[in-house]
Amino acid sequence: MSQPIIIRKEDLIQIRFPKDKVLQSDLEIKIRDRELEKALSLGNLEHGKVKLTFLDLSCNIYQIETTIWALTDESICLKGDLLLPKRAVLSII
Template identity: 55%
Template sequence: MNPIVQLKKEDIASIRFSHTDVLANPVSVLLREKDMERALILGNLEHTKVRITFMDLYQSTYEVETTVWAITEESICLKGHLYLPKKAVLSLC
């Protein structure tokens, strides 16, 4: 397993992402959706940051601590108008 690289949220714009989901289990995908909703509430009501772990196109693992501002059908909108594809997200805490 590759080490997790700590990343500044601004660096997300330079990362290439896969079009396939990093989670294969449908239950894990549903749990990720619930975690995204929780992160959205924390970001909008309490301005609390969450730690997001995700993978790029080459299956390198990254982690970023940021505020979730919105969720679209395909992406998470982070503070600073940065977008992270939902399919790339391994976990949020």
């Protein structure tokens, strides 16, 4: 994987996300979802930040550092009413 482009979470509104899942295997998706749950707990209990690496529609790799406020079946909810589709997320650090 090449180095991600580091952006501010506020820049998410300018990004177009892929319509399809970026992770293909069920195991990778389960691991990502488990890591998101851990990151949610970290954010709610300790206000800790995580790094989310994701793809845009053109397959550019981006990374933001943020606190996860909530999760839905389809999205990651961030401060400022920002949403990041789960389907676009490659990894959580």
